[in-house]
Amino acid sequence: MRDVLNELRPRVERLTRERSVEMLNAVLSHQPPVRRRGRNSVLVVATVLAIAASMLGFGLIIGNDEQESPVTADCTPMIRVDDIVYELRRYEEVNSATPLGQAQLSECEDTRRRSRGSYFPDDPRQKNAWSFEGTNPDRVLGIRQAGGIFSVYIATDATDNEIQRILHELKRSRTPR
Amino acid sequence: MDREEFEHCWHEHVRRVTAYAERHVGRDAAPDVASAAFLSAWLSWKTVPDTALPWLISAARGHIRNHSRSLRRQINLQQRLQFLDQSAYLGEDAAVTAEERFTALTALASMPDGDREALLLIAWEGLTAEEAAKVLGCRPGALRTRVHRARQRLDTALLPLSSTGSAENTT
Numbered sequence: 001m002r003d004v005l006n007e008l009r010p011r012v013e014r015l016t017r018e019r020s021v022e023m024l025n026a027v028l029s030h031q032p033p034v035r036r037r038g039r040n041s042v043l044v045v046a047t048v049l050a051i052a053a054s055m056l057g058f059g060l061i062i063g064n065d066e067q068e069s070p071v072t073a074d075c076t077p078m079i080r081v082d083d084i085v086y087e088l089r090r091y092e093e094v095n096s097a098t099p100l101g102q103a104q105l106s107e108c109e110d111t112r113r114r115s116r117g118s119y120f121p122d123d124p125r126q127k128n129a130w131s132f133e134g135t136n137p138d139r140v141l142g143i144r145q146a147g148g149i150f151s152v153y154i155a156t157d158a159t160d161n162e163i164q165r166i167l168h169e170l171k172r173s174r175t176p177r
Numbered sequence: 178m179d180r181e182e183f184e185h186c187w188h189e190h191v192r193r194v195t196a197y198a199e200r201h202v203g204r205d206a207a208p209d210v211a212s213a214a215f216l217s218a219w220l221s222w223k224t225v226p227d228t229a230l231p232w233l234i235s236a237a238r239g240h241i242r243n244h245s246r247s248l249r250r251q252i253n254l255q256q257r258l259q260f261l262d263q264s265a266y267l268g269e270d271a272a273v274t275a276e277e278r279f280t281a282l283t284a285l286a287s288m289p290d291g292d293r294e295a296l297l298l299i300a301w302e303g304l305t306a307e308e309a310a311k312v313l314g315c316r317p318g319a320l321r322t323r324v325h326r327a328r329q330r331l332d333t334a335l336l337p338l339s340s341t342g343s344a345e346n347t348t
Contacts, residue, residue: 004281006300008265009266010196010301011266011268014195015191015208020187026212027216077180145188
């Protein structure tokens with residue numbers, strides 16, 4: 001008997017690349033929770049110290065800023081090209097892009113107290129940066145991802161209006177397939 | 178870098194997870210279920226194993242349950258058949274007659290949920306027996322029993338068609 005079940009196996013190409021990119025952007029717009037390693041132990045120590053102090057008649061001591069501040073770090077990916085720093089803004093399917101040169105990639109440090117977040121190490125990893133047709137490479141660049149999608153990086157000093165305008169332009173320039 | 182790993186995982190599995198969701202909640206709601214599963218993965222990325230597909234399908238199953246609860250209804254046989262029909266391959270190159278297709282999908286829709294899930298996680302989602310057992314929360318031995326039972330049921334339903342030779346007239 002032929003394997004009817006195998007013949008009926010769903011083909012997975014139904015989800016279009018455009019829809020997939022939209023979904024990915026929506027998911028990545030949520031920041032993963034910041035890890036707070038060691039915070040519990042700090043709180044336990046602070047509580048014990050506070051109780052001990054109150055028993056000695058010094059009143060309840062509330063932990064200082066050093067003890068209470070949670071670990072927070074912004075790890076938004078960044079790239080650097082010719083001393084211009086760009087920040088990841090979204091993912092986009094772009095048809096017309098030209099290789100520009102090497103971009104330095106940021107690393108993320110978010111597990112230690114007083115973490116730096118995104119930073120450029122002394123010897124950063126590098127990837128090809130691409131410029132998009134009709135846009136200023138000093139303001140926006142892309143890094144090619146799997147499936148021909150680009151992560152779009154915009155200069156960190158761009159205003160909200162400029163960011164929206166650039167993203168709108170990129171979306172508009174996309175040729176319908 | 179977490180984000181790069183996540184993107185790689187996304188491109189590798191999003192279509193398969195969406196296809197899985199499609200046969201449980203239909204074509205319209207499937208992308209939402211897949212997105213929710215991947216969002217769960219993104220928010221707890223450190224806990225997602227390297228072989229991510231079984232984890233993602235487990236997460237999708239949870240969201241499918243929530244989806245059904247929010248609609249306050251259990252999916253009935255007719256809807257199950259409809260979702261299976263929507264997600265099963267329907268191409269000119271599929272060497273299956275319309276009658277075989279209908280018979281197979283009806284047999285799948287009418288078998289116990291656990292048996293159907295076990296069979297399709299392996300035959301359609303491509304999981305191993307161990308991975309499928311983990312998704313369904315049972316032992317691999319129990320999983321194999323379910324798959325065997327489901328296969329038998331499917332073969333029994335299709336047997337009259339193959340004996341009458343209708344399989345030669347492919348669509």
